[in-house]
Amino acid sequence: MTAADLVAAPRRRNYSSQSIVTRVVIYGLLGFFAIIYLVPLIVMVMTSLKPLDEVTGGNMFALPKSLTFAPWTRAWGEAAIGVSDTAGISGYFMNSIKMVVPAVVISTLLGALNGYVLTKWRFPGHKLVFGMMLFACFIPFQSVIIPMAVILGLLGQIGNQLIDTFGFSFGFGNPTVNLVLCHVVYGLGFTTLFFRNYYEAFPTELVKAAMIDGASFFQIFRRVLLPNSTPIIIVTVIYQFTNIWNDFLFGSTFAAGDQSPMTVALNNLVNTSTGVVEYNVNMAAAIIAAAPTLFVYVVAGRYFVRGLMAGAVKG
Amino acid sequence: MAFLEINGLRKRYGALEVLKGIDLTLDKGGFLVLIGPSGCGKSTLLGTIAGLESISAGKISIEGQQINDLHPSKRDIAMVFQSYALYPNMTVAENMAFGMEMRGVARPEREKAVAEVAKTLQLEHLLKRRPSQLSGGQRQRVAMGRALVRQPRVFLFDEPLSNLDAKLRVDMRVEIKRLHQRTGATIVYVTHDQIEAMTLATRIAVLKDGELQQVGTPQEVYNTPANLFVADFMGSPSMNLLEGKVSRSNGAASVVIERTGTAPIAFPVPTSANVEALGEGARVIFGIRPEAVSDVESVSAKSKSVTTFTSDVEIVEPAGSDTFVVTSIAGREVTARMRSDSDIRVGQSQVFALNLDKAVLFDPATTHRI
Numbered sequence: 001m002t003a004a005d006l007v008a009a010p011r012r013r014n015y016s017s018q019s020i021v022t023r024v025v026i027y028g029l030l031g032f033f034a035i036i037y038l039v040p041l042i043v044m045v046m047t048s049l050k051p052l053d054e055v056t057g058g059n060m061f062a063l064p065k066s067l068t069f070a071p072w073t074r075a076w077g078e079a080a081i082g083v084s085d086t087a088g089i090s091g092y093f094m095n096s097i098k099m100v101v102p103a104v105v106i107s108t109l110l111g112a113l114n115g116y117v118l119t120k121w122r123f124p125g126h127k128l129v130f131g132m133m134l135f136a137c138f139i140p141f142q143s144v145i146i147p148m149a150v151i152l153g154l155l156g157q158i159g160n161q162l163i164d165t166f167g168f169s170f171g172f173g174n175p176t177v178n179l180v181l182c183h184v185v186y187g188l189g190f191t192t193l194f195f196r197n198y199y200e201a202f203p204t205e206l207v208k209a210a211m212i213d214g215a216s217f218f219q220i221f222r223r224v225l226l227p228n229s230t231p232i233i234i235v236t237v238i239y240q241f242t243n244i245w246n247d248f249l250f251g252s253t254f255a256a257g258d259q260s261p262m263t264v265a266l267n268n269l270v271n272t273s274t275g276v277v278e279y280n281v282n283m284a285a286a287i288i289a290a291a292p293t294l295f296v297y298v299v300a301g302r303y304f305v306r307g308l309m310a311g312a313v314k315g
Numbered sequence: 316m317a318f319l320e321i322n323g324l325r326k327r328y329g330a331l332e333v334l335k336g337i338d339l340t341l342d343k344g345g346f347l348v349l350i351g352p353s354g355c356g357k358s359t360l361l362g363t364i365a366g367l368e369s370i371s372a373g374k375i376s377i378e379g380q381q382i383n384d385l386h387p388s389k390r391d392i393a394m395v396f397q398s399y400a401l402y403p404n405m406t407v408a409e410n411m412a413f414g415m416e417m418r419g420v421a422r423p424e425r426e427k428a429v430a431e432v433a434k435t436l437q438l439e440h441l442l443k444r445r446p447s448q449l450s451g452g453q454r455q456r457v458a459m460g461r462a463l464v465r466q467p468r469v470f471l472f473d474e475p476l477s478n479l480d481a482k483l484r485v486d487m488r489v490e491i492k493r494l495h496q497r498t499g500a501t502i503v504y505v506t507h508d509q510i511e512a513m514t515l516a517t518r519i520a521v522l523k524d525g526e527l528q529q530v531g532t533p534q535e536v537y538n539t540p541a542n543l544f545v546a547d548f549m550g551s552p553s554m555n556l557l558e559g560k561v562s563r564s565n566g567a568a569s570v571v572i573e574r575t576g577t578a579p580i581a582f583p584v585p586t587s588a589n590v591e592a593l594g595e596g597a598r599v600i601f602g603i604r605p606e607a608v609s610d611v612e613s614v615s616a617k618s619k620s621v622t623t624f625t626s627d628v629e630i631v632e633p634a635g636s637d638t639f640v641v642t643s644i645a646g647r648e649v650t651a652r653m654r655s656d657s658d659i660r661v662g663q664s665q666v667f668a669l670n671l672d673k674a675v676l677f678d679p680a681t682t683h684r685i
Contacts, residue, residue, distance in 0.1 A: 205400035208367050209461075213414035214388035223413075227404035 092265035111191020136189025324373035
């Protein structure tokens with residue numbers, strides 16, 4: 001053993017023990033905050049599995065003594081939403097699905113189309129157009145409510161006239177259609193931003209090759225751009241799905257009664273002022289309301305970060 | 316009438332003119348190489364033929380049909396891109412068939428054409444793969460296959476070999492040459508590599524700053540460059556250029572190159588130059604290729620006019636097949652190509668022979684060849 005080894009050895013040990021301490025601190029903190037973050041969900045799940053007397057009489061953190069799924073079936077099919085309706089949240093859940101799916105599909109497709117034009121078919125003033133679309137990302141929901149109400153009112157009138165003439169409104173004035181329109185218009189700024197940044201880095205030579213191959217504007221879009229856009233499509237779908245599903249303001253403003261989306265129904269269920277507050281049922285309903293976004297994250301989440309990065313590198 | 320004709324072609328980006336009146340023709344089955352330093356407009360010129368770039372003035376026609384304003388897909392051309400531009404979501408076979416599919420060719424016909432080209436390019440075992448599963452050389456071949464399969468009137472290649480490593484580049488160069496000889500296709504090819512240009516072309520067009528410098532066969536461009544730029548740009552190592560003066564006595568004109576410390580080198584004006592244009596005392600630039608500078612023993616017996624000079628060897632660069640020997644005359648480097656077995660050492664005094672049959676003169680004022 002040389003002198004250098006003797007000097008080096010303790011230092012090395014010192015260094016590694018320091019790194020163990022660092023690791024313990026880091027993982028300890030991470031674990032601590034993970035638990036804090038998970039506590040509400042754990043309490044919700046446990047509460048939803050307890051009978052009501054156990055909820056009101058017992059400890060919030062106690063495990064359920066007698067496990068029951070009754071609150072879940074009650075929330076889904078029997079709970080009173082508002083005054084007259086006692087069919088649970090299932091109908092509203094379907095309302096939300098009927099609103100979210102077309103709104104996500106349309107806003108994503110239009111965003112992709114915008115991104116395609118703004119990067120591969122540039123026209124004079126394309127920067128200004130993009131700038132104005134970006135502006136849409138910073139407009140708060142509240143400030144578009146009144147203009148939107150005016151437009152929707154107009155559409156409603158058209159719907160009424162169509163009913164008078166053809167006996168059918170063609171969707172004009174339908175609350176679900178109205179909400180789809182709101183969310184598509186509002187989401188367009190975001191979806192355009194995502195796709196524009198992604199297509200900015202997309203090799204233009206592919207578009208040129210397709211042009212020489214004789215593909216039309218839409219054929220290039222459908223056959224070359226879209227099949228190579230999976231990461232950004234997933235990002236956009238997650239983003240739009242979460243935002244639209246969780247929206248309360250548009251839903252409560254532009255849809256009434258049994259046409260309301262899930263979020264509004266959940267509010268009506270929880271804020272009921274008659275009878276006993278059924279915490280377990282409320283918790284079950286809240287979890288059901290959150291389930292679809294959770295599901296989308298779990299299925300597609302790993303693409304989310306990857307896709308955000310892919311779009312963010314160039315732009 | 317030539318097969319491909321370009322007349323007075325101009326291209327402006329705002330105030331910036333990148334192509335300043337290009338006139339070019341190419342016969343059917345010809346191989347035209349556009350060459351020049353980066354930013355000379357060669358890729359833009361190719362883009363205008365493809366229809367990917369609009370033109371500001373001029374005319375482009377194929378077989379007498381003006382194609383200026385036709386959409387790229389209607390020009391009956393195919394293009395091989397520098398990045399290959401293969402569709403990542405499609406298999407090799409789908410990539411190759413895409414153009415025909417877009418033109419509404421029936422599936423059996425498409426498959427037949429793809430199979431034929433795949434056989435020619437030895438791509439048969441790759442047809443089911445996607446571009447990401449291919450090596451650089453294979454992608455290159457697929458890109459060529461995609462162009463070949465449609466049997467267009469003109470093929471456009473945009474620096475197709477620049478993304479390959481040195482060895483593969485030589486292999487693919489031979490493959491392109493073979494392809495051209497076998498199919499008799501008409502090709503316009505952009506490169507900045509003058510070896511590619513020399514080996515592949517039937518016609519070379521040298522561009523600089525959006526202007527044609529010279530158009531001709533590889534031999535013309537190499538042996539009788541139109542101006543100093545072409546002389547310097549084509550050939551590796553590049554042409555030796557020395558300043559000299561014309562001296563006339565007894566009706567014979569000779570070139571005199573002054574040297575510091577020793578007697579000047581004087582020799583008759585090379586046969587390539589127009590003697591009548593040279594007055595007494597006119598300044599010229601004397602150009603000679605390294606292979607026309609050698610030791611006395613290696614001078615070709617066929618050469619009619621040879622002169623010699625003695626100079627110190629400064630650098631010896633063995634290149635395997637040859638050895639390049641660098642000396643200097645009046646501060647200007649002169650490279651000579653010697654046999655690889657010649658025993659030459661740095662610092663020694665060496666007799667160099669200039670084969671004047673291959674020499675050219677330039678006017679220093681206009682830079683044009685005299």
